Amino acid sequence: MDVIIQGHDLKVTDALEIYTRKKLDRLDRYLPNITELRVDLSHERTKRGEDLAIAQITIRHIRGAILRAQEKSPGDINSAINSAVDKMYRQIQRFKGKHIRKGRERFTATIEELNTAEQIPDVEEFVEEPQLENGQQNEIMRRKEVAVAAMNEAEAVEQMELLGHSFFMFFNATTGSVNVLYKRTSGGYGVLVPRVE
Numbered sequence: 554m555d556v557i558i559q560g561h562d563l564k565v566t567d568a569l570e571i572y573t574r575k576k577l578d579r580l581d582r583y584l585p586n587i588t589e590l591r592v593d594l595s596h597e598r599t600k601r602g603e604d605l606a607i608a609q610i611t612i613r614h615i616r617g618a619i620l621r622a623q624e625k626s627p628g629d630i631n632s633a634i635n636s637a638v639d640k641m642y643r644q645i646q647r648f649k650g651k652h653i654r655k656g657r658e659r660f661t662a663t664i665e666e667l668n669t670a671e672q673i674p675d676v677e678e679f680v681e682e683p684q685l686e687n688g689q690q691n692e693i694m695r696r697k698e699v700a701v702a703a704m705n706e707a708e709a710v711e712q713m714e715l716l717g718h719s720f721f722m723f724f725n726a727t728t729g730s731v732n733v734l735y736k737r738t739s740g741g742y743g744v745l746v747p748r749v750e
Contacts, residue, residue: 554589560595561594573594576634580645587612587613589611591613593609593611607626610641612644618715620641704726705726709734722734
């Protein structure tokens, strides 16, 4: 398992790297066949002037599934790491709880993985993140490159549910273009297919 730890506007000291690796050390025991584990650590200053420490953990599984957890904590990066690891345990539990359906084995844990994985320790309930302040400007605050994998729409639904997102961008192997899958407020899903005019 490759572990990548990066700091954005934050220096990753030896002590911080050792602490982070120690916290992540058990994840591959709970979910075998992790190919890459990436941790992005950063600081963000809010409009109220408080510093937020942000920890984002991304796991890539051998079959292509992606699990991601992000947590923000006022000031303390270790607290953000702890919360993100707890949230990742819940993501792993959801991944392991998926039932295998024909053609959708990519985003479910195999029987072998379930048998070799250790039981995840109990974690506290997820606390909702604070909502954005009123009056925040409509400007692009972050630009992010996204690696898209070729998959069909059913696999995209599985991956989006695994991530816990309300939308998911993927390369649709059927249409040969990048599509965006989203949850409809009235229920079900929608797919945005680009058309150049």
